[in-house]
Amino acid sequence: MNAPPPPYRFENRGRSRRAMITLALIWSALAALTALIDLSLWIGGAVLLLSLPAAWEVLRDPRSSLTLDTDTLAWTSARFSDSLPLRQIRSVRFDTRLDLSVKMTLLLTDGRKIRLPHACAPPHRSFEAALKTRGIATERHHFTLIG
Numbered sequence: 001m002n003a004p005p006p007p008y009r010f011e012n013r014g015r016s017r018r019a020m021i022t023l024a025l026i027w028s029a030l031a032a033l034t035a036l037i038d039l040s041l042w043i044g045g046a047v048l049l050l051s052l053p054a055a056w057e058v059l060r061d062p063r064s065s066l067t068l069d070t071d072t073l074a075w076t077s078a079r080f081s082d083s084l085p086l087r088q089i090r091s092v093r094f095d096t097r098l099d100l101s102v103k104m105t106l107l108l109t110d111g112r113k114i115r116l117p118h119a120c121a122p123p124h125r126s127f128e129a130a131l132k133t134r135g136i137a138t139e140r141h142h143f144t145l146i147g
Contacts, residue, residue: 030047070134
């Protein structure tokens, strides 16, 4: 008799090392360009304004997670929290977008579709493998413009 697979867990935070390094690089580049080549304050200010949402995410540090165990898929983000018994999931569709992000949609046995929030979406390859070990079918669609 096979042991059930261990729970699959994914956690995401707004205060990631990558986000903080990116902000530091952008702001350092703006300061250097302003000092070295006398960058226009209008241009520098516009770029600085575009980086403020990322800075807000770092300051707020929203957390999101996804858990897949033997009979339930549950996810939580800053705005949403939900769970679903695995027996209600017919398959999971993975759509690779033009920006190379992957949109994940749960296709349910009753015909409904539930899109996983992007903040809760784990790395698609490991998540797909975890779904397959639990007998859940997956579909891959690359570079779709619609949907």
